[in-house]
Amino acid sequence: MSTTTQSLQEAFEAVGKASRIIPLLEVTTINQVLLDVANEAEQETGFLLAENQKDLDRMDESDPKFDRLKLTPQRIKAIADDIRNVARLNYPVGKILTSKLLPNGLELTKITVPLGVIGIVYEARPNVTFDVFALCLKSGNACILKGGSDASYSNEAIISIIKRILTRYGIDENIVHLLPPDRSATDALLKAVGYVDVIIPRGSQSLIDFVRANSRVPVIETGAGIVHVYFDENGDLSKAINIVHNSKTRRVSVCNALDCLLIHQSRLPDLVALVTPLGEDGVELFADDQAFDQLQGYYPYGLLHRASPEHFGTEFLSMKMAIRTVRTLEEALDHIATYSSKHSEAIVTEDMPAAEKFTKAVDAAAVYINAATSFTDGAQFGLGAEIGISTQKLHARGPMALEELTSYKWIVRGNGQVRAK
Structure with missing residues (x-):
C-alpha cells in the first residue's frame, strides 16, 4: 500500500x-x-x-x-x-x-x-x-x-x-x-x-x-507498568510466596508483571523462602545490600546481583526483578510514589489498617491487597477484553x-x- x-x-x-x-x-x-x-x-x-x-x-x-x-x-x-x-x-x-x-x-x-x-x-x-x-x-x-x-x-x-x-x-x-x-x-x-x-x-x-x-x-x-509488591511486617508468608511468584513469572512480558519486591526489614529472615520459587524458575534478582546479604549463598549462583540505582524504576519485561528493603510502610509508599508508573501495586499484609492506608496512599490504576498483580486485565475484571x-x-x-x-x-x-x- x-x-x-x-x-x-x-x-x-x-x-x-x-x-x-x-x-x-x-x-x-x-x-x-x-x-x-x-x-x-x-x-x-x-x-x-x-x-x-x-x-x-x-x-x-x-x-x-x-x-x-x-x-x-x-x-x-x-x-x-x-x-x-x-x-x-x-x-x-x-x-x-x-x-x-x-x-x-x-x-x-x-x-x-x-x-x-x-x-x-x-x-x-x-x-x-x-x-x-x-x-x-x-x-x-x-x-x-x-x-x-x-x-x-x-x-x-x-x-x-x-x-x-x-x-x-x-x-x-x-x-x-x-x-x-x-x-x-x-x-x-x-x-x-x-x-x-x-x-x-x-x-x-x-x-x-x-x-x-x-x-x-x-x-x-x-501500558507501561513498573509494578511493586510490598511484603509488610504483618504479611502472611505463604500468601506472599504465591503472590510474588505469580506476579513475576506468570507471563513476564506483560505490563502487569512484577518488577520490584519491597520487603519490610523485619521479614528479611523470610526472604530466602519467599524467593526460592523464583530461583527455581531462573529469575535474576537485583537486591539492595540488606537483601543481597540475606540471600547470598542461598539463591542460585549467577542469578543474584547487587542492585544499582537504575534497577529501581525499571520495567524489566523479562525474568529479572529488583528487591529493596524498607523500614516502614511509609518508606514503601515513598518508594512507590517515586518509581511507580501508576499501573498496578500490591501489598501483602494481615494488618487491615495498613492495607487501608496503602489503598488510600498509592496512586495507581489498580491497587491490590493480598492478590497478584497479574489480575490487571480487562478479561479478568469481567470486561470481556481490553x-x-x-x-x-x-x-x-x-x-x-x-x-x-x-x-x-x-x-x-x-x-x-x-x-x-
Missing part, C-alpha cells in the same frame, strides 16, 4: 465515513459478526500461526517482545473466547445516564455515544488487533490500527479474517483499517486532526512517550473496555421553547 500523504488522507476519510454507520447497526448483527470472527480465527489457526511464524523468524527470542508477538493454538483460542465474551456483554451505546424535566418544559436526556474513530499505535502484539476490533465494533467505534513492523504478517492475516466476515454481512470494511508498518504512517495518524478522535498507544514507555510528545490528537496513555490499561486520570483509568470507549451527549426535547433575552 502506498503511504503517500494523499493515500493516507483518503484512508482516514473512508474510516470516518464508515464510522457513521456503526451506531445504526443492529446489536444482534454486531454480536453475530463478533461470534463469526471468533469462530473464523479458530478455524484459521494454521494460517495465523504460519503468518505469525514469519514475524517470529525475524525476531531474536531473547527480545522481551518475542513472547508478546508469539501466537499459539492456546492463545488463539483464548483470543477467540475473549471476542465471544465481548459479544455477550451489554451494548454500551444509547444508555441513559441522566434524565430530567426542566421547569420550562424542556426534557433533557444524557446518553452514551461512541467516541468515533479511535487510533491505536502498538508494537508486537497481534492479539491487540483482534481485541481492538471487537471492542470498537461493540462500542460503536471505527478504528485505525498502526501496528509495528515486527508483527506485520500477523496483523495483515488477522485483518484479512476480520474483513472477510464484514464483507459477508455487507458492512463497510473501512470500519477497521490497518496502516502500513512504516514511520510515515505513524506520523500521519498522530496528525490526523479532524479524522481521528483519540489515540491510544499500547507498548513500551518509549512508544508511549513518543506518541504523547508528537500527537496533535488527544491521547489516552496506557483496549489497554489506562495509567492516567482523565476520561478512563485501569482496564479500558466497552464503557470506557464511549462518551455522552445531551438530547434536548422541546415544544417550541425559546430562551428569554
